[in-house]
């Protein structure tokens with residue numbers, strides 16, 4: 780799931796607070812015929828919380844990672860030393876456990892929730908999810 784998550788992280792999302800990617804392979808005329816309409820990727824910065832939301836359908840988490848894999852995401856007004864480790868990876872099942880099957884859910888991107896995978900690095904939570912029929 781970590782590999783799949785990385786595949787969805789294309790460069791146009793870098794540095795943005797959140798972004799949405801349409802995956803043509805998953806797109807169908809009726810979102811309930813194929814399971815997924817869009818695969819969404821969201822980032823949230825440390826001490827913020829992220830809230831995947833599905834209207835009328837339920838959340839299916841593909842993968843989540845708490846750490847840092849590039850220098851631009853969640854980098855606004857951050858000191859360079861906190862951005863330099865881009866191999867700070869901590870794939871986590873916690874978001875799936877908390878969110879799968881729900882219409883919406885909220886997860887704090889904090890060390891208190893995920894534990895600190897690399898002290899001194901400014902981390903973010905990256906979540907890849909889709910909305911699917913119940």
Ligand SMILES: *[C@@H]1O[C@H](CO)[C@@H](O)[C@H](O)[C@H]1NC(C)=O
Pocket residue numbers: 797798799819820821822828829830831832
């Ligand atoms: C990403 O999260 C933000 C904050 O919770 C939310 O406003 C935005 O709609 C989300 N984007 C996607 C694609 O889910």
Ligand SMILES: *[C@@H]1O[C@H](CO)[C@@H](O)[C@H](O)[C@H]1NC(C)=O
Pocket residue numbers: 864865866867868896897898
């Ligand atoms: C980044 O952090 C991870 C986790 O603490 C560590 O294993 C790795 O050596 C660090 N990499 C660099 C380049 O500092």
